[in-house]
Amino acid sequence: MKQLTLLILTLCSLQFSNAQINEFGLYLGGSNFIGDVGATDYIAPNQLALGVLYKWNRSTRHSYRMSLTFTELEGIDKNSDDPSRQIRGLEFTNQIIELSAGVEFTFFDFDLHQDGFVSTPYLYTGVSVAQHDNFFYNNLGEIVSEDTESYAYGIPMVLGFKAAVTPEIVLAFEVGARYTFSDEIDGSIPDAGELSSRSFGNLNNNDWYTFTGVTLTYTFGKNPCYCGF
Numbered sequence: 001m002k003q004l005t006l007l008i009l010t011l012c013s014l015q016f017s018n019a020q021i022n023e024f025g026l027y028l029g030g031s032n033f034i035g036d037v038g039a040t041d042y043i044a045p046n047q048l049a050l051g052v053l054y055k056w057n058r059s060t061r062h063s064y065r066m067s068l069t070f071t072e073l074e075g076i077d078k079n080s081d082d083p084s085r086q087i088r089g090l091e092f093t094n095q096i097i098e099l100s101a102g103v104e105f106t107f108f109d110f111d112l113h114q115d116g117f118v119s120t121p122y123l124y125t126g127v128s129v130a131q132h133d134n135f136f137y138n139n140l141g142e143i144v145s146e147d148t149e150s151y152a153y154g155i156p157m158v159l160g161f162k163a164a165v166t167p168e169i170v171l172a173f174e175v176g177a178r179y180t181f182s183d184e185i186d187g188s189i190p191d192a193g194e195l196s197s198r199s200f201g202n203l204n205n206n207d208w209y210t211f212t213g214v215t216l217t218y219t220f221g222k223n224p225c226y227c228g229f
Helices: 002-018 083-087 195-198
Strands: 021-034 046-056 062-076 089-105 118-137 141-166 170-179 208-220
Touching: 021 062, 046 089, 046 208, 062 208, 083 195, 089 141, 118 170, 118 195
Parallel strands: none
Antiparallel strands: 021 046, 021 208, 046 062, 062 089, 089 118, 118 141, 141 170, 170 208
């Protein structure tokens, strides 16, 4: 009896490690920036965002997730509700490539092998890193490139809703803010130390950016073994 139990545990462990549900797909949406230049609306996409993502569904309640997203962040003072920013009149665009990894938690069981319509709200968080160019503003308010790049590390905070529209296709809508540990994306703090006199804005608030869009993923892999031992 002990040998039979051990055999079942071994087989179940092998299936659990090698036969999980996978998802791979595309992200399409928009982005907007919140910082020291431009408007401060948290959900106001104004630039196209494109990406790819992969999920490994560890259980019906959580998944490990990775994504790579490309967008161009934009800030235009004249679009701000702040009169002082409108008068200042600065503006910028900065292309970023973001890599994010973390855990997605569902509010309800999301079993891709369940018959019928399956859907649930979800939360996603983890870590992110965005590559961006460095620049500063001269006395005329014009952008001057520093000819260097930096990495803005951050924490993604995403709320979404997903549904299995077919047994193989999952469609989701999500809104996700990224709080970064950088204040350099909009050029308000130059990367080069000797240009510190060019710094402006609220030095106590770091940059944010937000993605709003949809994901479409294709599922593949066998039903995982949820052993009750």
